[in-house]
Amino acid sequence: MKVVLRVFLVFLCLLGFAFIRFRESELFYDPLIPFFKSNYQRMMLPDMDMVKLFLHLFLRYLINTGLSLMILWMAFRERGIIKFASLFYGVVFVVLMVVLSILFNIQEIGEYLPIFYVRRFLIQPILLFMLLPAFYYYRKMSNS
Numbered sequence: 001m002k003v004v005l006r007v008f009l010v011f012l013c014l015l016g017f018a019f020i021r022f023r024e025s026e027l028f029y030d031p032l033i034p035f036f037k038s039n040y041q042r043m044m045l046p047d048m049d050m051v052k053l054f055l056h057l058f059l060r061y062l063i064n065t066g067l068s069l070m071i072l073w074m075a076f077r078e079r080g081i082i083k084f085a086s087l088f089y090g091v092v093f094v095v096l097m098v099v100l101s102i103l104f105n106i107q108e109i110g111e112y113l114p115i116f117y118v119r120r121f122l123i124q125p126i127l128l129f130m131l132l133p134a135f136y137y138y139r140k141m142s143n144s
Contacts, residue, residue, distance in 0.1 A: 006074045013067045013074075017125055020063060024123070028056040032119060041110045050104070054097065057122050065089045068128040072135065081135050089127065096122050 025033055030053065031046045065086075072085050100118045107115060120126070 010071050010074050013071050016067050017064070020060065021124075024060075028060050029053060030056060030123075032115075036112075036116055040112055044109055045104075045107065045112070045115075057097070057100075057119070058093075060123050061089075061093055064123070064125045064128075065093075068125055068131070071128060072131065075132065076135055076139065078139075081139075085131055085135075088131070092127060093122070 020027065024030065029049070031048050032053075035043070035046050068089070069082055069085060073082055076082075096118055100115065100122070103115045103118060
């Protein structure tokens with residue numbers, strides 16, 4: 001695949017991330033978005049439909065994972081990297097959802113930062129920015 005096409009596809013994926021980020025309130029059910037934009041330290045968590053919240057977190061994570069895997073494929077073009085990254089994304093999702101469930105059950109007023117950061121890992125493509133340099137380093141070391 002030509003480099004120009006690969007760069008264009010990566011750009012489209014980045015636009016996809018931006019679209020999701022700027023339209024998150026319209027696309028996904030997440031009452032925590034306005035909650036964390038407010039003075040949340042002195043408030044209780046809003047009433048939430050937990051099943052709907054977790055389904056929308058899953059959907060957003062799935063879309064971000066798909067875009068991330070596409071970027072990784074354009075960057076490295078190796079099935080082994082994509083298989084490992086897919087497995088990694090799956091394991092991280094399960095672990096973070098379990099942790100988030102526990103945090104929702106043990107939270108106290110004003111102690112919301114753990115929920116904020118675990119949710120952030122689920123809804124933002126943070127893992128991509130950790131995997132890209134890791135795979136680059138791995139590839140560099142395996143080729144030398």
